[in-house]
Amino acid sequence: MTTDEEMLRVYRHDAHKTRGRPHAHAVDELAGVPVNLKVPYGADANAAALSRPSGSPSQTVETYESHYRLSLLSGESRYDPESFNIGQYRDEIHDLLSVEDALEMHERWLTSELMGAFNESVHYPYTSLKYHTLLVAALVANYRRGAEFEDLWVVVDGPDEITPHRTIFAGETFNLRVTANPAGEPRARLGSRPWRSWASTWERMTEHPQLLPEQIDQRHRKREMFLDAQLRRIQAWSTALQYIEDFVSELGAE
């Protein structure tokens, strides 16, 4: 077991958003651990800039103001805000937040479906709390080793390769990682400053991974192209990473 308080704080910092309250009015403790925390190195603000516009936020979807994420794939909230009872899932959230091993915490976030049910801001309902948190973790892990944003790359790993805190997406056919030291993997630079650069970064990758499990036939190949086509259009990082997860789970097989 590793004790890494700094990283544990990162994974807990936005957990109050599962309760749908902004920072100012949020609970400060969930599952007996502190939440609503400040993150060092400006990593939270940088990760936010990867998925949300700068400036004071405004409601982007007039008819929807909720902390439950809207799916770009289905157009719906995964949980119906009228009937979804957070109490049902409280144990699962508490269980996750009270993990004391930072490495286990990282892996639990990577595989948590529940944390993808929430958005990172009620103003931007298509963003994902899960991938925002994983992006913050990857930035902190790189920054505290002395890297600056402009040194960073996103690289493609195999599906079994998880690097502590730096892996931001773990899928069935590939993983994605943020690192200052790429070693020949398919890759793209994150750029000189954080902005909603997902589509632009995806388009600059030296190679694209196989997106869906086992290509069976031409029809399957076309599904992969549909996903790729959308990834070339989505700008917010957390929205795009969540979209891959949703697409693979709902349309990844016949």
Place this chain on the structure above:
Amino acid sequence: MTVQQVLFGLETDYIGHPYYVSGNAIFHALAPHLDRRTLDAIGVSHGVFVPGQFGVYPDDHSQAGSHPAMGNTLIEPESYADFFLKREQAHSWLLDSKPRDAMNSYQIRVQSGELAMATETFHGRAEHKRQQTDTTQWNIHCYLHSDDPSVLPLPDGVLDGLQFGGRRNFGYGITELKQTATFTLSELSFTELEDADRYLVKFITPYVLTSEHPNTTPHNIPWWWEHETPLRRREEKIAEERELYDLTVVDHGQVVGYGGSEPIKTAKKGIRRIGTHSKYGFGELRVIPVDEESE
């Protein structure tokens, strides 16, 4: 060179190439309505999917401010950058105050195991679906070009009601003509490409390296593309008279450094497109000026 921009509205769901409607598909939809001389004299670009939305002019555009119908209308280009307003699929003109990613990704419908692009995208709560503010209609933007001043513009009647993609017999992929606008390349200002510190080249559509189609020869990567790592390639197909031919392409969306010395000339060539099957939409390039100070 005469350029005719065309904006189609998507009337029924589309089962076709998910990245774009290829210039080849548009050319073959037009072919039955045109004589041989016209077909020989025109080139047809790929059709880019455009959300029918409000917009704000990007910083490099010759105009400023917002336009309520930016995605639903053709705006006459004055400068080279204006020309690309609807050619890049990220559509940087979409408003940040709106759910731009939802507006710029299409909703997918599964039709007998095949994925189809829906004619409109909903954003917001399901029960509000019918509200206009929560719906985005899809358009398709392409341009025709010719050096023969007598063939363009094509009349509206030829462009209205074209059908693209698969399962056309079942009514998929029907479009309506929304608007066309014609200009000559000599009217376009290229001053933004003078005196930049350096230039980049962005591939708006794929560049064909090899084609199985008869009467084509392999192309190398041009010497004036500067890149440190190999360029991402992709397999692609082109259809002609029910035959499918395999292509190897340099994938679109990538950016390289410009190693040439005549950016304006290259920019004009990029609109006209380069390489194999350039008549059918492949090899469209954009030259991007970079000033080190603003980096």
